[in-house]
Amino acid sequence: MGKKLFNAMAIALSAAVVLTACSSTAMMEGTDIDREALTPRTNVASVRVVNDTTRYMQLTVSGTDNFDWEGNRPDNAAPDGFQNMGIAGLSEVQKSFTVNYVASAAPFTISFGDTGASVELSKRYTFFGDTADTIFGGWGVRGTGDRWNSCSTETIKSAGYTITVGCSYYTSPNTTVTITK
Numbered sequence: 001m002g003k004k005l006f007n008a009m010a011i012a013l014s015a016a017v018v019l020t021a022c023s024s025t026a027m028m029e030g031t032d033i034d035r036e037a038l039t040p041r042t043n044v045a046s047v048r049v050v051n052d053t054t055r056y057m058q059l060t061v062s063g064t065d066n067f068d069w070e071g072n073r074p075d076n077a078a079p080d081g082f083q084n085m086g087i088a089g090l091s092e093v094q095k096s097f098t099v100n101y102v103a104s105a106a107p108f109t110i111s112f113g114d115t116g117a118s119v120e121l122s123k124r125y126t127f128f129g130d131t132a133d134t135i136f137g138g139w140g141v142r143g144t145g146d147r148w149n150s151c152s153t154e155t156i157k158s159a160g161y162t163i164t165v166g167c168s169y170y171t172s173p174n175t176t177v178t179i180t181k
Helices: 002-029
Strands: 042-051 057-062 085-087 091-102 107-110 117-126 134-143 152-156 163-166 177-181
Touching: 042 134, 085 091, 117 152, 117 163, 117 177, 134 152, 134 163, 134 177
Parallel strands: 042 177
Antiparallel strands: 042 091, 057 085, 057 107, 107 117, 117 134, 152 163, 163 177
8 A cells, every 4th residue: 555655646746747847848938938037137226425524535345245246346446336445525426236136135334444434234125016026225224224115314323423324216326325524
């Protein structure tokens, strides 16, 4: 009895594997398949850093994870990223970065030279339309608010400086980081 049951289960499993393979092949060869849905998606968003002080600062970036980025990323050396980028007082710089679509937070920390001030950022999302699709809305201060539908202005104090982070889903730059004294 045990051997018959085993053989029946093996036959059923083999049939299921064959049917799955056939239907997958048929779907791949079909003409109405959404080929874009099969390719990894990325999101490009820009970050503007505003130095609203009168002193020069050299930016550094830490806390990135290779999985989170495709293409340009914030810890790339200047001029592509913010790593070791100098920013004069009362000026600003803006860069665009490509985030892996499935990265959950894509965090990174911007440090403002020898001031001791820094801010840790993470991705923000929102829903759009009447579907379950989401869009990437830039970055907000990590550890504050909800990552969903929370693209707002956040302010923190760091080493005697005020750092304000604002994000926008639909305009460029998607994120503005402003440091003031």
